[in-house]
Amino acid sequence: MRIARWSDTTGAVGEGFVVGDAVVRFPDGLTVAEVLARGLAEAQRLHAQVADADGRPLRDVRLLAPLVPASIRDFVAFEEHVEGVSASVDGKSEVVPEWYQAPTFYFTNPHTVLGPGEPVRPPVTQRVDFELEVAAVVGGTHGSREANLTPEEARAAIFGYTIMNDWSARDLQSREMKVRLGPAKGKDFGMSLGPWIVTADEFEPFLDGDGFLAIRAEVFVNDELIGHDLVSNMGWPFPELVAYASRNSRVVPGDVLGSGTTGNGGCLAELWGRRGELSPPPLAEGDTVRMVVEGIGELVGPVGAAVAAPDLPPARQRSRRRERAQADQVAP
Incomplete structure (x- = not known):
């Protein structure tokens, strides 16, 4: 369905x-x-x-986007993607040992979700990028619990799947993540979902012997194939992502959980890291990104004009004093 x-x-x-x-x-x-x-x-x-x-x-x-998400978690579940993107950040391709210990994710903005064919309006940036992903959508009546699900309980909680394009401003993302938090403004301006939700039962023939979803995912920029991968190259199958998200927390109907970017050219930043240059070039106004995922369909996202936000001043260097000066005392 x-x-x-x-x-x-x-x-x-x-x-x-x-x-x-x-x-x-x-x-x-x-x-x-x-x-x-x-x-x-x-x-x-x-x-x-x-x-x-x-x-x-x-x-x-x-x-339109096939749902109004209750929340959006985006994982980083493809080892190959981590190898390439790490090289684009600091010139060193590596997967840190902590990546293998648990499927890390971040929360992104459910209020800037875009539908099929809806242009993304990025911030002022020199490095607009796409991210090819598949997302699981959580449904209800899989049991009374929403927290601390087992992988089997989490499997029953997956209602279906859709395509996700996690638009990125890589220069903004790189700056803010040096503060050891984020990503934030490098990501939260747009997330495309669609074209629809395909129910989980349709994917039973695509599950491999280890429970991974062996479907092909491709991404094109202006009809040029940029990357392709099998979604089964994830480090964890989707039920384990859902189970981890529920640890000491809750997953509820309408939650969206992205796989993270596929490998082998699932985003431009991976290719920049591997090649040591901005090739292919960053996305620009007028470009069209088309994602095709087996069993789901096609999600098209045009790149619109950048939107300049009001300037904010940098941080002020403050005294770090612990008591108000006499002149600062508030009159009774």
Whole structure:
């Protein structure tokens, strides 16, 4: 099953299934968020109700991001990506021992999610980049617990998968991460998701003997193939990412968990690190990034004009005194 959100020529938003080449609204006016919360078995029952209904042709609507995420965690689960990007940062290709110990992630901005074909408007930067990822979407009714899930419980919590493009401003990201925190403004301006959510049951034939999702992922810039990889080259399968995210925390329906960038050219920064030069060049206004993932479909993201934000002053050098000076005392 494919689940999507869309808008029509009037701007009205629809939410439902993609059946063939048409979109069909959920029964009873349900939303994607409500269907996710009800879980995969209920989605299958709802799909059976509308499978033969007349829909609206896909060509007559504009697809939106397939959900409004409750949260977005993005992992760094591909060893090959870490090798290349580390070289682009400091000239030394390495994977630190800590990477192998646990699947590290960061939280990013659910309020700047973009849909298929929606242009990203980066900050003023010299190094706009894409990141080719697959994301798991969490659903409900997999059990009463949302915290400290086992991998098997986490597997049941995965409702489906979508394509993720984690847009990046690499120069901003590099600066802020030298402070040993982040990424922040190098990332949070845009995250593309789509074109729809494909339910987890559709991927059973693609699981290898170790439980990894052996699907091919490709990325093109202006129709030139830049990178391709198998998603099964992750260091951990998706259920283990979900289980780790739930440790001493919670995962809830509508949470999105990105795989992290694939290897073998899943982003430009990896190639810059391996080649020692900005080749291919950073993205520029007018470029189009197209991601194709087996079993899911295609996600297209144009690069729009940069947006200049208001300037802020640098940090002030303060005295570090611990008591107010006499002149600073507040009158009673």
